[in-house]
Amino acid sequence: MDLPSFLWLWRIAAWSMGFAIVAYLVLAVSGGSILLLRQQHSSRPRWLRPFHILVGLTMLGLVLLLLAIGIVGTLGHYGSLGHSTHLWAGLAVVDLVFISAWSATQISLKHPWARPLHVGTNLVLLIAFVLVSLTGWSAVQKYLPG
Numbered sequence: 001m002d003l004p005s006f007l008w009l010w011r012i013a014a015w016s017m018g019f020a021i022v023a024y025l026v027l028a029v030s031g032g033s034i035l036l037l038r039q040q041h042s043s044r045p046r047w048l049r050p051f052h053i054l055v056g057l058t059m060l061g062l063v064l065l066l067l068a069i070g071i072v073g074t075l076g077h078y079g080s081l082g083h084s085t086h087l088w089a090g091l092a093v094v095d096l097v098f099i100s101a102w103s104a105t106q107i108s109l110k111h112p113w114a115r116p117l118h119v120g121t122n123l124v125l126l127i128a129f130v131l132v133s134l135t136g137w138s139a140v141q142k143y144l145p146g
Helices: 003-039 050-078 085-107 114-141
Strands: none
Touching: 003 050, 003 114, 050 085, 085 114
């Protein structure tokens, strides 16, 4: 395919990645607030948990959009996948986001393991976001004219 037809795709990916990182940071602050209020045995604002869930679902959607863009763009440009470590970093992010979302649905008194899994997964996700950002910068450079 002709490269210029893909530039709009990379712009969407760049904005989506930026919004995903902002969502991650908002989730870290809101999740940290939930944890802090729980440890202090204080009541939390009624809007905080639904807000945390909504931002989490938004991040999940953005990560899925990024996965689709990466697959379509790479297949369209190269005809196959696996041309850089960005694929593996991206798949790690997708997996971690799904583990985080799933573990969030399990958090309850019946599943005491779910909250530590959710928090721990999100800490590892920070590292994965850094890796996917670094490898993504290198991958996108291959597509730009120059």
